[in-house]
Amino acid sequence: MVNKTSFLPTLTLLFGFAFLYAPIVILIIFSFNAGKLVSVWAGFSTQWYGELLHNEQILRAAWVSIKIAVVNATIATILGTLGAYGLSRFGAFKGRTLFTGMMTAPLVMPDVITGLATLLLFVGIGWTRGMSTITIAHITFSLAFVAVIVRARVSALDQSLEEAAMDLGARPVKTFIVITIPMLAPALVAGWLLAFTLSLDDLVIASFVAGPGASTLPMVVFSKVRLGVSPEINALGTLIVLLVALCIAVAAWIFHRQEQERLRDQQAAERG
Amino acid sequence: MASSTPETGKAAGQSRRFGIPGRYLVISAPYVWLLLFFLAPFAIVFNISFSSAIIAQPPYTALFDWSTGLIPQIRGTLSGYGFLLSDELYAVAYLNSIKIALVSTMLCLMIGYPMAYGIARAPAARRNTLLMLVILPFWTSFLIRVYAWIGILKNNGVLNNALISLGLIDEPLPMMHNAFSVYVGIVYSYLPFMILPLYANLAKMDESLLEAAADLGCRPWKAFLFITLPLSFPGIIAGSMLVFIPAVGEFVIPALLGGPDTLMIGKVLWNEFFHNRDWPVASAVAIAMLVLLVAPIVIFQHYQAREDDN
Numbered sequence: 148m149v150n151k152t153s154f155l156p157t158l159t160l161l162f163g164f165a166f167l168y169a170p171i172v173i174l175i176i177f178s179f180n181a182g183k184l185v186s187v188w189a190g191f192s193t194q195w196y197g198e199l200l201h202n203e204q205i206l207r208a209a210w211v212s213i214k215i216a217v218v219n220a221t222i223a224t225i226l227g228t229l230g231a232y233g234l235s236r237f238g239a240f241k242g243r244t245l246f247t248g249m250m251t252a253p254l255v256m257p258d259v260i261t262g263l264a265t266l267l268l269f270v271g272i273g274w275t276r277g278m279s280t281i282t283i284a285h286i287t288f289s290l291a292f293v294a295v296i297v298r299a300r301v302s303a304l305d306q307s308l309e310e311a312a313m314d315l316g317a318r319p320v321k322t323f324i325v326i327t328i329p330m331l332a333p334a335l336v337a338g339w340l341l342a343f344t345l346s347l348d349d350l351v352i353a354s355f356v357a358g359p360g361a362s363t364l365p366m367v368v369f370s371k372v373r374l375g376v377s378p379e380i381n382a383l384g385t386l387i388v389l390l391v392a393l394c395i396a397v398a399a400w401i402f403h404r405q406e407q408e409r410l411r412d413q414q415a416a417e418r419g
Numbered sequence: 420m421a422s423s424t425p426e427t428g429k430a431a432g433q434s435r436r437f438g439i440p441g442r443y444l445v446i447s448a449p450y451v452w453l454l455l456f457f458l459a460p461f462a463i464v465f466n467i468s469f470s471s472a473i474i475a476q477p478p479y480t481a482l483f484d485w486s487t488g489l490i491p492q493i494r495g496t497l498s499g500y501g502f503l504l505s506d507e508l509y510a511v512a513y514l515n516s517i518k519i520a521l522v523s524t525m526l527c528l529m530i531g532y533p534m535a536y537g538i539a540r541a542p543a544a545r546r547n548t549l550l551m552l553v554i555l556p557f558w559t560s561f562l563i564r565v566y567a568w569i570g571i572l573k574n575n576g577v578l579n580n581a582l583i584s585l586g587l588i589d590e591p592l593p594m595m596h597n598a599f600s601v602y603v604g605i606v607y608s609y610l611p612f613m614i615l616p617l618y619a620n621l622a623k624m625d626e627s628l629l630e631a632a633a634d635l636g637c638r639p640w641k642a643f644l645f646i647t648l649p650l651s652f653p654g655i656i657a658g659s660m661l662v663f664i665p666a667v668g669e670f671v672i673p674a675l676l677g678g679p680d681t682l683m684i685g686k687v688l689w690n691e692f693f694h695n696r697d698w699p700v701a702s703a704v705a706i707a708m709l710v711l712l713v714a715p716i717v718i719f720q721h722y723q724a725r726e727d728d729n
Contacts, residue, residue, distance in 0.1 A: 186576045
């Protein structure tokens with residue numbers, strides 16, 4: 148399909164990807180800089196990684212963030228999946244319009260508004276601010292993102308398997324657990340990972356609802372960055388990029404193997 | 420807002436799996452959660468935007484005075500909103516945000532459309548890899564990716580150093596803490612949000628229409644202009660809304676990359692809340708921003724609902 152019209156898109160693709168990846172590449176390069184500047188090369192060094200690993204404040208904040216992200220991702224995946232399943236399978240029900248609205252608005256709502264609004268709720272009902280309030284605020288927007296991923300998968304599902312299970316006498320709940328959930332697995336994993344990343348990444352909403360006690364990793368990074376650039380942050384960024392790349396590679400490998408196994412089984416079944 | 424759609428025969432058929440009580444059980448958990456933690460907070464913001472600031476905990480006056488008996492006295496005030504109108508700063512920040520978000524959306528569209536087109540028309544084997552490359556940066560820390568631009572754009576940054584060493588410029592170009600750096604930051608951060616819905620739209624387009632046009636002697640650019648572009652309109656709208664709405668309220672990018680002439684409404688809200696501790700004014704700013712965003716959000720939801728029906 149090479150023709151004259153595909154020249155321009157190919158060129159913008161090249162420039163576009165250069166634009167998207169150049170900052171990340173430069174970030175990684177300067178995390179190994181011996182000097183204190185993040186733009187002038189002064190030789191190779193891993194000292195900033197050493198300093199990062201001894202920075203109590205960053206380590207503590209990272210641990211807080213990871214705990215929040217795990218709880219958030221788990222609850223958001225459960226709630227988002229239930230919501231997505233209801234929206235794509237239950238047809239019309241009372242209050243559907245409002246529900247659809249509440250499931251899509253968090254995707255675009257500016258952080259500052261959500262953050263302020265959620266904080267005012269917690270203050271209004273007298274809830275002590277801390278990790279619990281950050282987690283609740285994160286679940287609220289994460290579940291909408293999980294739902295988008297899960298819905299795409301639910302609508303692509305072959306309903307005949309679920310119907311077959313029920314014709315054979317399985318109850319709806321059992322069918323859901325034994326048939327539907329395994330078929331949704333890739334979307335559930337992707338949704339969980341996305342919710343985890345969104346939570347780990349959020350600065351604005353966490354700043355509003357955190358209260359004096361809890362500081363998440365983005366809050367510490369932001370306060371450091373405001374005082375000036377530091378190769379330590381570059382080192383942190385590099386570690387995050389590595390971690391994400393690793394997670395995605397592992398997930399892709401697992402699904403690839405599952406797919407191959409499924410294809411083999413299918414072929415075997417057709418032969419037999 | 421709750422519209423009650425009557426139970427149709429079709430819906431009853433679909434509910435064969437879960438009975439009516441079962442269906443409500445499935446829906447109720449996310450429904451109650453969102454009512455409590457998404458919808459209720461907005462009612463409270465609306466409420467507090469009409470109260471006035473006091474030095475107390477919480478730092479605003481109660482809107483309803485229950486001391487007089489069963490029927491509360493409403494002590495609302497428009498002072499929060501009056502404040503927004505009295506100081507030019509708010510109007511400037513408001514208009515600035517709209518302008519910056521609009522221009523950024525246009526730039527994202529101009530870069531994102533050809534990229535989405537290129538991916539959608541790439542050989543099927545390569546398509547998923549290209550799509551993965553678009554999504555991948557989105558998975559790494561947004562804050563740190565914005566931070567990376569400081570090292571590139573500042574006066575002794577990577578870009579200026581490179582241009583000077585190449586002999587193209589003598590003095591460093593001012594690329595930080597101005598409109599340029601804010602546009603770069605927003606376009607960079609939101610480009611994937613433009614590409615993804617555009618790709619989804621372009622990938623499912625019926626190519627036989629283009630073949631038919633070509634058979635009838637239509638030139639490729641004309642086919643693009645009269646067939647591809649109009650058909651991709653829903654994708655353009657979805658992508659533009661996904662960029663425009665959050666960009667209006669953006670805080671991190673103007674805070675890290677912006678300067679005094681790129682004041683945006685999200686940063687004003689942040690300052691009112693964290694520095695001035697004026698919760699009613701912060702709430703009034705939030706409501707003013709919401710009023711601006713209601714129409715785009717409704718358009719976005721309308722498009723989302725239509726996509727889901729397909």
